[in-house]
Amino acid sequence: MAGSTLITAMIRLTTRARVTDPTSGMRLFDASMIKLFANEPDLGPEPDSLAFLLRQGCVLSEVQVEMRDRTAGESYLNLTKSVSYMLRMSVSILVAQWFRRLK
Numbered sequence: 001m002a003g004s005t006l007i008t009a010m011i012r013l014t015t016r017a018r019v020t021d022p023t024s025g026m027r028l029f030d031a032s033m034i035k036l037f038a039n040e041p042d043l044g045p046e047p048d049s050l051a052f053l054l055r056q057g058c059v060l061s062e063v064q065v066e067m068r069d070r071t072a073g074e075s076y077l078n079l080t081k082s083v084s085y086m087l088r089m090s091v092s093i094l095v096a097q098w099f100r101r102l103k
Contacts, residue, residue, distance in 0.1 A: 003086040007047045010093045015054040019062065022047035026065055033058070040102060048092035052100050 004023045011019050027045045029037065033053075036043065043049045054060060077085070 003082060006086060007089055007093070010090060011047065011051045011054070014093055014097070015051055017054045017060060019047075019050065019054075019060065021062065022050055024065075024067075026067075028063075036102075042100065047089050048097060051093045052097045055097065056102060 004021065007022045008019055011017060011022055037045075043053075050060065
């Protein structure tokens with residue numbers, strides 16, 4: 001949760017957009033965005049891409065969903081992977097996105 005809060009703050013700082021859950025894996029895109037993602041290999045459904053697209057003028061709407069607790073298996077994330085992910089997203093949102101361009 002701390003990592004999500006940190007990424008939320010960075011997106012707010014760099015885009016002025018209020019995103020409440022940037023790390024959720026639940027994403028829904030309209031047809032124009034699907035085409036954009038298909039044609040832009042540097043874009044993925046990650047928080048840094050959301051920040052980048054918001055800076056490009058794309059519109060983001062959030063709809064609350066209910067997530068159930070895991071009933072089987074284990075998360076692939078551990079402390080090391082979580083910290084590494086948050087660092088990568090932080091660097092990308094705060095630094096790298098300023099140099100990204102849509103092709």
